Amino acid sequence: MSVRVITATNRNLEQEVKEGRFRRxxxxxxxxxxxRVPPLRDRLDDIPALASSxxxxxxxxxHSAIPTLTRENDQELTSYSWPGNVRELQNVIxxxxxxxxxGTLRFGLHQADDQxxxxxxxxxxxxxxxxxxxLSKRAAERSMAxxxxxxxxxxxxxxxxxxxxxSE
Numbered sequence: 001m002s003v004r005v006i007t008a009t010n011r012n013l014e015q016e017v018k019e020g021r022f023r024r025x026x027x028x029x030x031x032x033x034x035x036r037v038p039p040l041r042d043r044l045d046d047i048p049a050l051a052s053s054x055x056x057x058x059x060x061x062x063h064s065a066i067p068t069l070t071r072e073n074d075q076e077l078t079s080y081s082w083p084g085n086v087r088e089l090q091n092v093i094x095x096x097x098x099x100x101x102x103g104t105l106r107f108g109l110h111q112a113d114d115q116x117x118x119x120x121x122x123x124x125x126x127x128x129x130x131x132x133x134x135l136s137k138r139a140a141e142r143s144m145a146x147x148x149x150x151x152x153x154x155x156x157x158x159x160x161x162x163x164x165x166x167s168e
Contacts, residue, residue, distance in 0.1 A: 005030065010085070040082040040089060048074045050086065054093040055105075067096075067103045080109040 007030055016022035040047065052069055059066040082088055096105040 040085050044078045047077050047089065050089060051077055051093055054090045055097065058094040058097040062097060064097065064100075065103065067100045067105050069105065073105055073107070076107055076109055 013022055013027050013031070017024050017027050040050075048069065051074070055069060056066055077089070077092075084091070092107055092109065096107050099106060
């Protein structure tokens with residue numbers, strides 16, 4: 001059997017081997033053809049293309065219109081340091097697609113992390129209602145059930161979990 005293994009890490013494996021935290025033999029087996037990809041913060045020119053691709057993917061997955069990335073969006077994305085690298089960019093784009101209203105993307109990148117991640121539950125009441133409405137509307141569109149206006153309750157025909165899972 002012939003096997004090729006592709007691995008990725010954000011650690012310096014040579015240093016890890018020297019310090020005894022990574023097996024030398026495994027290091028040599030894995031480093032047949034190493035590719036060193038710089039972090040996203042060092043490749044700012046790649047961000048608009050990556051963001052555009054992630055935007056299309058997220059919108060397609062959510063069956064929504066693809067919002068437009070504006071010049072201001074590009075500037076906000078390229079001025080952020082991206083400690084979470086490409087995965088963080090992908091998550092930020094997906095969150096923006098979920099929360100997009102009227103095609104306007106909001107990233108919230110320059111808020112303090114504690115403002116973004118550790119909000120009191122009461123501050124999510126408006127947000128959760130907006131997201132809940134969007135998700136209910138999409139479910140209703142998929143099931144062709146009638147939908148009440150945002151001020152009312154969603155009239156969604158019951159769907160089985162299997163049916164929802166198979167529709168994606």
